[in-house]
Amino acid sequence: MSDDRKLPVVGPDIPVEGAPTEGGTPPGSAFPVEIEVPSWRLVTTLALAGALAGLAIVLVFSWAQPRIDAHRARVLQEAVQEVLKGPERYEPLFVYDGQVTDILPAGVDSTNADRVFLGFDEGGGTVGFAVQGEASGYQDVIRLIFGYDHMEGRVLAMKVLESKETPGLGDKIIKDMGFVGQFEGVLAPILGIKTGDSTGDEKEVEMITGATISSRTVIGIINDQLARIGPALDSYRVGGGQ
Amino acid sequence: MRETSPRQDFMRNIWDENPVLNQLLGLCPALAVTNTVANALAMGIATFFVLTGSSFLVSLLKKLIPGEVRISAYILIIATFVTIADFVLAAVVPDIHKELGAFIALIVVNCMILGRQEAFASKRPVGRALLDAFGTGVGFMIALLMMGGVRELLGNGSLLGYAVMGPSFEPWIVMILPPGGFLTLGVILVVFGWWEERHKPRWQPVRQWTHGVDPGEMYGPGGWETGPAAIGAPGGAKQEGTF
Numbered sequence: 001m002s003d004d005r006k007l008p009v010v011g012p013d014i015p016v017e018g019a020p021t022e023g024g025t026p027p028g029s030a031f032p033v034e035i036e037v038p039s040w041r042l043v044t045t046l047a048l049a050g051a052l053a054g055l056a057i058v059l060v061f062s063w064a065q066p067r068i069d070a071h072r073a074r075v076l077q078e079a080v081q082e083v084l085k086g087p088e089r090y091e092p093l094f095v096y097d098g099q100v101t102d103i104l105p106a107g108v109d110s111t112n113a114d115r116v117f118l119g120f121d122e123g124g125g126t127v128g129f130a131v132q133g134e135a136s137g138y139q140d141v142i143r144l145i146f147g148y149d150h151m152e153g154r155v156l157a158m159k160v161l162e163s164k165e166t167p168g169l170g171d172k173i174i175k176d177m178g179f180v181g182q183f184e185g186v187l188a189p190i191l192g193i194k195t196g197d198s199t200g201d202e203k204e205v206e207m208i209t210g211a212t213i214s215s216r217t218v219i220g221i222i223n224d225q226l227a228r229i230g231p232a233l234d235s236y237r238v239g240g241g242q
Numbered sequence: 243m244r245e246t247s248p249r250q251d252f253m254r255n256i257w258d259e260n261p262v263l264n265q266l267l268g269l270c271p272a273l274a275v276t277n278t279v280a281n282a283l284a285m286g287i288a289t290f291f292v293l294t295g296s297s298f299l300v301s302l303l304k305k306l307i308p309g310e311v312r313i314s315a316y317i318l319i320i321a322t323f324v325t326i327a328d329f330v331l332a333a334v335v336p337d338i339h340k341e342l343g344a345f346i347a348l349i350v351v352n353c354m355i356l357g358r359q360e361a362f363a364s365k366r367p368v369g370r371a372l373l374d375a376f377g378t379g380v381g382f383m384i385a386l387l388m389m390g391g392v393r394e395l396l397g398n399g400s401l402l403g404y405a406v407m408g409p410s411f412e413p414w415i416v417m418i419l420p421p422g423g424f425l426t427l428g429v430i431l432v433v434f435g436w437w438e439e440r441h442k443p444r445w446q447p448v449r450q451w452t453h454g455v456d457p458g459e460m461y462g463p464g465g466w467e468t469g470p471a472a473i474g475a476p477g478g479a480k481q482e483g484t485f
């Protein structure tokens with residue numbers, strides 16, 4: 001079935017009534033369309049469809065956004081609870097310019113400061129800080145949160161919040177308790193060692209076989225964050241300030 | 243237009259003209275997000291929703307959409323449903339939404355969906371278009387679940403997260419990695435092709451070939467218009483009883 005048959009024979013020399021002549025193009029030399037739909041109708045159709053689509057999306061968005069935000073907040077809250085070993089309560093603080101503070105100086109944007117969470121036990125004593133950090137892993141950015149006991153200089157626990165590491169290998173940093181469990185009580189800064197090389201040092205964490213880069217990134221994130229803001233956290237005492 | 247019964251509209255897309263197994267459409271999600279049954283299921287449901295919604299609207303509005311802008315209008319309709327599905331998944335099942343990542347948004351460019359709009363929904367009454375969309379959606383879901391089932395079982399020793407292979411089973415990690423998708427799809431296509439070959443109507447093609455007749459014409463005019471051949475997918479010819 002050839003489409004050629006449908007086309008009317010219009011040569012370049014034959015004037016076509018009503019056809020626009022622009023830029024010297026002979027009328028009718030463009031592909032003729034069987035039924036001419038006015039362009040205003042095309043534009044109106046698409047504009048109307050776009051407006052309706054936009055309206056539908058806005059409606060769904062306004063329904064979904066509070067739920068998405070609530071979920072995000074809940075995930076963070078659960079993570080803080082988990083890495084601080086279920087504190088009685090915790091409060092958000094900032095680390096800015098080497099100081100732990102609950103209120104940032106005027107004019108400092110909160111994105112320039114580190115947000116940490118200080119946990120308290122039943123007696124009002126501090127449990128430690130929950131600190132977030134991120135770095136590039138094997139596939140994509142790994143984002144995690146860890147609890148840090150600033151009195152003892154030990155990591156309390158570690159939880160990966162976001163990772164796209166290889167399923168079955170790198171993603172063991174999330175769920176493999178053999179790896180994740182080692183962060184409970186390990187002395188900072190952490191030493192990553194190969195499986196079986198353990199010497200009993202309290203700083204050692206055995207890396208996952210086949211996921212060295214992911215393991216090393218996790219350890220690196222914690223060490224880097226502690227090297228950067230650790231001194232500020234270490235010297236922080238409730239009430240007495242620095 | 244190939245004449246079909248309502249039953250055919252629904253049934254053929256489930257198995258005989260399965261979008262993935264026969265038409266080889268929608269392979270990107272079929273390969274990318276089928277490493278677990280749960281992901282396959284979520285992708286299947288999202289695609290089903292988008293396909294049904296789009297087919298319904300396209301069929302309903304077919305008289306109002308001028309031919310010149312029909313593709314833009316279809317894509318607009320599809321993209322709207324995809325965005326809605328994206329938000330709903332993020333709000334209702336955030337963990338699965340995170341796993342599927344960009345592939346939810348990529349449903350927009352799943353040629354299976356646009357193909358059904360252009361080849362079917364835009365030319366049929368609403369009821370038929372919906373039947374066709376249901377069938378295609380179910381067929382797509384079946385293919386994804388086959389992939390997801392095999393890959394999760396072999397790659398993780400579990401089904402829907404429940405360990406079924408016993409503690410002594412050593413997972414085939416490769417099956418949940420991208421190569422596992424290709425391997426699984428290949429094996430499934432071979433099995434599907436073999437099954438199809440066995441259940442093909444037993445007519446004699448040799449005589450037709452020697453007389454130089456295109457076997458595609460055997461099923462009457464318009465036999466190519468719907469289904470896979472209309473969107474230029476391989477496997478379409480096979481369906482019409484040719485090689």
